[in-house]
Amino acid sequence: MMRVLGMTFCGLLAAAALGGEPAPGPAGQVILDEASPWRMFATWNRPMVRQGAELKECSLPLFADRTAPPPAEWAQPDFADDGWSRWSQGRNLPRVHYYGFGESPSLSLFCLRGRFFVEDPARVQKLTLSVAYRGGAVIYVNGRELARGNLPKEGKLEPGTLAEDYPPEVFVHDGPAERGSHCIVAEFGHPERFKDGVEKRIRRLENVTIDPKLLNKGINVLAVELHRAPYFGNGLEMEGMNHRSVFSTAGLVTLALRAEGAVAPNTSRPAGIQVWAASDMRRPSPYDYADPMESRTPVSLTGCLNGAFDGRVNVSSDKSLAGVKAQASELKHKDGKGVIPASAVRLLYTVRDDRMTMRRNPPRSGFWYPLADEPPAALEAAPDGGGALQSIVLKVKVPADAAPGDYVGKITVSANGLAATDVPVSLKVIGWKMPDTKEFATHMGVIQSPDSVALQYKVAPWSEEHWKLMEKSIELLGEIGNNTVHIPLVTRTHWGNPESMVRWIKDGDKYKYDFTIFDRYLDLNRKHLNLDVVVLDVFDPWKYYAAGRTDAARTWEGRPATSTKSMNRVSLLDPATGQVTEMENPPFSTPEAMGSWKPVLAEVKSRLEKRGLGGAMMLGMFNEKTGAKADVEMFTTCLPGIPWVLHAHPNARGANVHGIAPVGYNTYYYVSPSPPPDSGRRYYGWLSKTKTDYWNRSQGPASALTLWRASVETVFGIPCGSEKDAVGCSGMGYFGADFWPVLDSKIVRDGIKFSSTVCARYPETCWDQLNLDRGLEVVLAPGPAGALPTEVFEQIRQGIQECQARIFIEKALVAKKLDPALAKKCQEVLDQRAWHIRGLGCTNAGSFGGATNSIWYEGAGSAGMAEKLYAAAAEVAAKTGAK
Numbered sequence: 115m116m117r118v119l120g121m122t123f124c125g126l127l128a129a130a131a132l133g134g135e136p137a138p139g140p141a142g143q144v145i146l147d148e149a150s151p152w153r154m155f156a157t158w159n160r161p162m163v164r165q166g167a168e169l170k171e172c173s174l175p176l177f178a179d180r181t182a183p184p185p186a187e188w189a190q191p192d193f194a195d196d197g198w199s200r201w202s203q204g205r206n207l208p209r210v211h212y213y214g215f216g217e218s219p220s221l222s223l224f225c226l227r228g229r230f231f232v233e234d235p236a237r238v239q240k241l242t243l244s245v246a247y248r249g250g251a252v253i254y255v256n257g258r259e260l261a262r263g264n265l266p267k268e269g270k271l272e273p274g275t276l277a278e279d280y281p282p283e284v285f286v287h288d289g290p291a292e293r294g295s296h297c298i299v300a301e302f303g304h305p306e307r308f309k310d311g312v313e314k315r316i317r318r319l320e321n322v323t324i325d326p327k328l329l330n331k332g333i334n335v336l337a338v339e340l341h342r343a344p345y346f347g348n349g350l351e352m353e354g355m356n357h358r359s360v361f362s363t364a365g366l367v368t369l370a371l372r373a374e375g376a377v378a379p380n381t382s383r384p385a386g387i388q389v390w391a392a393s394d395m396r397r398p399s400p401y402d403y404a405d406p407m408e409s410r411t412p413v414s415l416t417g418c419l420n421g422a423f424d425g426r427v428n429v430s431s432d433k434s435l436a437g438v439k440a441q442a443s444e445l446k447h448k449d450g451k452g453v454i455p456a457s458a459v460r461l462l463y464t465v466r467d468d469r470m471t472m473r474r475n476p477p478r479s480g481f482w483y484p485l486a487d488e489p490p491a492a493l494e495a496a497p498d499g500g501g502a503l504q505s506i507v508l509k510v511k512v513p514a515d516a517a518p519g520d521y522v523g524k525i526t527v528s529a530n531g532l533a534a535t536d537v538p539v540s541l542k543v544i545g546w547k548m549p550d551t552k553e554f555a556t557h558m559g560v561i562q563s564p565d566s567v568a569l570q571y572k573v574a575p576w577s578e579e580h581w582k583l584m585e586k587s588i589e590l591l592g593e594i595g596n597n598t599v600h601i602p603l604v605t606r607t608h609w610g611n612p613e614s615m616v617r618w619i620k621d622g623d624k625y626k627y628d629f630t631i632f633d634r635y636l637d638l639n640r641k642h643l644n645l646d647v648v649v650l651d652v653f654d655p656w657k658y659y660a661a662g663r664t665d666a667a668r669t670w671e672g673r674p675a676t677s678t679k680s681m682n683r684v685s686l687l688d689p690a691t692g693q694v695t696e697m698e699n700p701p702f703s704t705p706e707a708m709g710s711w712k713p714v715l716a717e718v719k720s721r722l723e724k725r726g727l728g729g730a731m732m733l734g735m736f737n738e739k740t741g742a743k744a745d746v747e748m749f750t751t752c753l754p755g756i757p758w759v760l761h762a763h764p765n766a767r768g769a770n771v772h773g774i775a776p777v778g779y780n781t782y783y784y785v786s787p788s789p790p791p792d793s794g795r796r797y798y799g800w801l802s803k804t805k806t807d808y809w810n811r812s813q814g815p816a817s818a819l820t821l822w823r824a825s826v827e828t829v830f831g832i833p834c835g836s837e838k839d840a841v842g843c844s845g846m847g848y849f850g851a852d853f854w855p856v857l858d859s860k861i862v863r864d865g866i867k868f869s870s871t872v873c874a875r876y877p878e879t880c881w882d883q884l885n886l887d888r889g890l891e892v893v894l895a896p897g898p899a900g901a902l903p904t905e906v907f908e909q910i911r912q913g914i915q916e917c918q919a920r921i922f923i924e925k926a927l928v929a930k931k932l933d934p935a936l937a938k939k940c941q942e943v944l945d946q947r948a949w950h951i952r953g954l955g956c957t958n959a960g961s962f963g964g965a966t967n968s969i970w971y972e973g974a975g976s977a978g979m980a981e982k983l984y985a986a987a988a989e990v991a992a993k994t995g996a997k
Contacts (some may be wrong), residue, residue, distance in 0.1 A: 145230045145241075145379050146336060146371040147205065151405035152226045154201035155184045156970040157273060158953035159222035161363075162344040164279060169344060172219075178790035179220040181953045182946075182975070183273035188225060189337035190257040191330065195227050196411040199393070199973035200402075203366060212368075213312045214248050214361035215300035217964040218955060221362045223273050224340040224966075229407040233376035235329040240374040243322045247340055248315050249364035250277025254337040255328045263319045265341060277343040280363070283311040285346045297359040316367050333407055336371060340364045362966075380407055383501055387431045387532045394424040394912075395820050395972035397905060398464060398505035400479040400496035403430050412538035413508060413525065416977050418984040420514040421548035421915050422593075424908055427506045427525055427537050435502035436492035437530035438463075442508065443523040445541055451517035454541070458513065461525075462903065463489035464505040469855050470904070471816055472891055473869060483815055484895030484902045504529075507908065510541060518545035518988075544984035546991055548918055552644035554595030555800050555921040556826060556914050559647065559781060559807045559847025560893060561600055561886070562587050564635070565611055565872050569856035570896050575613070576631055585638060586900025587852045592642035593903075594911045598779075598847065599639040600734065601632060602651040603718070605683045605696055607735075608879040608886070609651070610853075610872025613694060616714060617687035627714050628687050629721065640725065647779050647805060648722060648730045649759050650715075652749065653702070654681055654879055655739040682707060703744035712752045719753060732778050734759035736771060737884050743772045750775050761809070761848055761884055769804070780806040780834075781848040783889070788831030788842070790952060791945035798928065799830035799842030800921050806834045807847025811889040815906060818968035822909040824951045827917050831948065846910075850891035852901055916980060919987040920944060926990045936993060943986045947979055 158179035160171040187193055210216075232238060243260070245251055250265035264277045286296045287308045298304045298311060305312055342364035383403040390404040391413040417423035429438055442459035462485035468476040470483040479496040485507055493502040508525065521541040528534045549555070564575070564584055573579040602611045615635060617628040639645060686697040700706040722731050733749055733756055740746070740760075749756075757778025758771055764783075770776050789795045799806075808829040813821055829843040855870040869887040874880075893910065894901040903911075923940050926932050932940065954971045991997065 142372050142374060143377075143379055144370050144381055145373045145377050146228045146369065147381055148203040148366055148369045149205045150202065150228055150381050151403070151408075152201045152228045153195040153198040153973075154227075154966075154969065155188065155195075155198050155225045155974060156221060156953075156966060157181055157183045157223040158218070158220045158967075159274070161219040162276060162342070164344040164346050172345065175789065175793070177218075177220050178793075179218075179952045179955075180790070180792075180949045183223060184225050187257075188227075189254040189335075189339070191333070191335040193227070193335075196408075197973055197975065197977070198227070199969045199971075200396070200405075201226065201969055210300055210305050212246075213305060213315050214363065214365055215305075217362035217365060217966055219345060219360045219362055220953070221364050221966065222342050224364050224366070226338040226340075226366065228336045228338075228371075228380070229405060230334050230336065230371065230380050231378040231407060232329045232331060232334055233378070235326045235331060238326045238329060238373060238375035238377055241324040241326065241329070241371070241377065243319070243324060243336070243369070243371050245319045245322075245338065245369045246316050246367035247319075247365065248317065248362065248367065249343045250275075250341040251317070251319060252339040252341075253319065253322065254335075254339070255324055256330055256334055257337075258328055260324060260328070261319055261322045264317050264343075271339075271341070275341055277341045277364070280343050280346065281314060282346055283308075284314050285311075287311060299359045300361075315361070315363075338366065338369070340366060362964075365966075380405070383430075383432050383499070385432050387429065387435070387529060389427065389429050389527050389532070389535050389537060391537060392426045392428045392505070393972040394426040394507060395823055395909065395976070396426075396969075397819050398426075398428055398482060398503055399477070400430070400493075400500040400503045402428065402503055403432075403501065404428070410537075412540045414977065415508070415510060415539070415541045416544070416981045416984070417510070417512050417541065418544040418919070418987070419512055419516055419518070419547040420550070422509055422511045422911070423541070423915075424912060425508040425510070425539065427508065427527060428503055429506070429527055429529060429532075430501050430503040431529075431531075432495065432501045434492060434494050435504060435529060438489045438493075438504045438506075438527070439529070440489075440506050440525055440527045442525050442539075445510070445521035445523035445539065447517055448520045448522060451519060454510065454513065454516060454521060454523075456523075458511045459523075460487075460509040460511070462486065462507040462509060462908075464507070464905070465490055467895060470892060470895055472814065472855060472871070473887060474814065474816055477816075481816065483904050483906075484897065485904060485908065486897055486902055508539065509908070512541075512543055514547055516543055518543050542981060544981065544988050546919065546922075546984050546988035547997065548915060549997075551592055551595045554644075554914065554918055556595060556830075556917050557646070557799075557805050557807060557845030557847070558591075558594055558596045558914070559598040559779075559845065560591055560594070560596050560849045560851045561598065561609070561853075562591065562639075562851045563609065563853045563872060565609075565875075566852050566854050566856050567901075569872070570852075570854050581634070581638070583900045584635075585642075586897075587894055588639055588642050590894055590901055590903060590907070591851055594907070594914050596643050597645060597845075598647040598649065599636070599643065599645055600649045600651055601635065603684070603714075604652055604654065604681065605685060606681070606876045606879060607651050607654040608873060608876075608881055610875035610879075612696075612875070613685040614683075616718070617685045617694065618697060618714075619687050619689060625710060625714075627717060628689075629717070632718070633721065636721075636725070636727075640727075645727060646730050647732060647759070648727055649732050649734040649779075650718060651734045652711075652715075653733065653741060653745065654735065655737060655741050702748050703742060708748050708751065711748070715749075715752045719756075732757050732759050733775075736760045736762070737881055738762050740771050743774070746772050746775050761881075763884075778804060779847075780804065781809045782806070783809040783811045788828055788948065788952075789833070791948045795833075797831050797833050797842035798924055799832075799834075799844045800924070801841045801928075802834065802844040805844045807845045808832060808843040809846070809848040809889055811883070814890055815892060815904070817906075818965075819905055819909045820954055820968045820971040822906050823913045824954050824971070826910065826913045827920060827947070828951055830917065830921070848886065849889065849893060850886050852894045852896070853886060853891040854896055916983060919983045920947070922987050922996070923983075923990050926994055926996065931994050931996075932990065933993075936989065940986045940990065943979075943982050947983065950974070950976070950979060
């Protein structure tokens with residue numbers, strides 16, 4: 115059986131279930147419910163708070179959101195909603211979800227469009243609707259208002275119209291104060307203890323009759339518009355940094371459209387195979403399917419010259435799926451101004467690798483993280499009503515000399531049981547040239563792991579096979595303009611390296627040094643990356659964490675600490691045999707250590723300077739535990755003026771270490787969100803003199819793709835340093851590229867201090883909250899012959915590209931190179947993006963957005979804003995002549 119989107123409605127009926135028309139539902143059959151396929155749009159604004167007789171906006175900057183409302187005609191049946199996000203709530207969710215916990219209180223307006231088919235309105239005997247919701251509700255059938263609840267009974271409703279107030283007991287309880295407030299929270303058993311209060315959050319419209327005269331023959335549209343109610347009391351003010359107390363006062367709880375007569379249900383996956391265009395920002399799932407009552411839309415991409423841009427096609431079936439193949443055509447300019455060859459369109463297929471959730475439990479349908487050049491041969495249907503889904507990512511590289519304008523082409527998809535099916539592709543190319551990746555203005559500190567690659571592929575470290583495999587990882591890091599490389603000069607750092615990259619050779623009572631690995635690894639990174647931070651890892655403050663703790667406390671997955679001695683350990687090479695052993699040097703602060711380290715560091719500096727990397731040289735790494743002052747003094751004496759790298763909480767960040775060693779590169783986490791555009795404060799990360807990269811330890815591989823897409827642009831506006839001289843973060847750092855789960859040990863899921871990456875190789879090097887495995891360990895996945903891109907990698911890459919256009923415009927604005935009219939227009943484009951990203955909520959301290967925020971962001975005009983961004987950059991380039 116086959117069902118392919120894109121037919122006329124008559125054709126769709128003919129394709130359903132081997133050609134039969136949808137059978138009329140039995141009396142009272144559910145036609146639409148909350149788990150049906152819907153199109154969704156949301157508007158985000160500052161929560162309104164009722165304090166006595168006064169109604170005012172919440173003052174907390176975390177909730178300073180302001181995004182556009184939907185078009186006025188959004189409820190009309192012919193409204194083009196293909197740019198809206200696909201949404202389905204699921205049935206029988208936990209009650210705590212229905213009460214609104216976990217969703218942002220900034221949700222102002224929530225709009226849904228669902229479709230159902232009526233064979234003949236005259237044959238519809240009864241059609242009723244029941245809705246449970248939070249806030250206030252308006253129901254439309256084919257653009258005509260049917261009913262409203264908990265809203266003004268008469269008059270026009272504006273997008274910002276508030277629903278009627280809730281009583282105080284919906285928000286607070288009168289029991290003993292907990293955690294400084296009387297707010298009802300999601301934890302501590304509150305939903306059950308204060309059930310009478312939270313149940314009042316749910317409001318209802320019951321058994322509303324729909325007059326058959328409102329119906330059309332064929333497709334009909336049910337539209338649901340949910341308005342927020344004001345907040346009450348101290349819930350936002352007292353618990354502003356604690357998401358457990360806030361909840362969304364607008365939202366859908368349940369919905370049931372029931373019919374007696376000739377109405378076809380739209381409540382479950384259709385039989386057969388579907389092919390449809392999907393958002394590249396939406397993580398696909400075997401439980402996804404396309405609304406069979408929607409017409410097919412093309413895969414739409416927006417980009418610019420010299421960039422690479424993604425789209426997505428999904429192929430799904432209610433049963434197993436095998437033999438999926440896809441082929442891309444060339445893309446032709448609509449006005450005949452040239453073509454983008456098919457060779458510029460790379461097709462990547464999602465493949466399953468549950469290990470890539472790292473410490474976390476994979477979803478029940480598996481974790482489809484890697485993107486491979488070949489699809490799996492066959493896919494089984496997921497359990498519990500799921501199907502099989504193969505997602506295909508289109509990665510279009512736009513030539514630098516392509517003609518701007520609209521291009522069209524197609525992707526031809528086939529599978530066992532599915533004849534070759536064409537999916538249209540449209541690409542809008544804006545005439546602004548993206549810089550080459552080595553010229554990106556963003557700073558990226560993603561870390562490659564040689565040891566993980568060797569263990570993953572079971573190859574000898576530093577063998578030719580190992581070098582070839584490592585280059586796959588480093589080449590991919592070049593696509594995101596990575597700027598950082600770590601070169602361990604001591605063993606057993608928290609990167610899990612058993613060897614140092616410079617090998618010491620005993621020469622009488624002195625030492626010589628073998629730089630073979632050092633030189634080759636450095637040059638391999640230089641080949642693909644624009645390096646501005648070369649971290650010489652000479653120090654790892656593990657012994658300060660271990661002090662005073664028992665071996666039992668210093669274990670990691672049952673591994674005892676491997677050493678409690680000096681961290682000054684290096685690899686010793688025997689040239690005669692080639693054998694490499696570990697040698698313990700004297701403690702750093704001793705004269706003996708100074709005598710052995712000074713010549714090797716001098717030679718390292720010379721080799722970097724010969725490659726033009728003298729200014730990129732830094733020593734690493736410190737965290738909150740910076741080590742003894744005498745240790746720092748030793749390295750400062752060996753390399754005067756060379757800065758250090760610091761990874762810490764913001765309150766431990768500083769311009770120097772012990773007042774004697776400068777800090778040249780910070781990575782840290784937990785920062786305030788960027789200020790809202792109407793605050794009058796703007797921060798520009800690209801102005802930062804000291805590189806400061808943001809590490810989002812709250813996001814991992816399974817986090818929503820939209821969060822990764824917007825994160826880079828967000829951090830450039832996050833204030834760093836004192837308010838007096840604050841700029842933004844210069845980029846993102848302290849992420850793992852390929853720290854894959856390679857250790858032969860039991861993976862303990864959802865543990866705090868458990869990992870199966872090489873970071874857990876030496877338990878004494880655990881950095882606790884600052885350890886790499888607390889954030890993102892893998893932006894790449896292991897493929898058959900080296901690293902593969904992943905869903906997160908592609909989103910980061912595209913977000914970085916959008917950042918280049920933003921920075922290009924900001925540089926012109928800061929330099930005052932634009933006339934007032936163009937400057938105003940450009941700033942409005944940037945501010946609209948800033949509001950949009952705030953609606954997503956993608957910084958650690960401001961992550962009050964729930965699943966609704968992420969789903970909304972993938973639609974909601976995101977593609978249109980990218981077009982405006984690149985178009986503004988093109989206009990700036992034309993006016994200033996800048997590149």
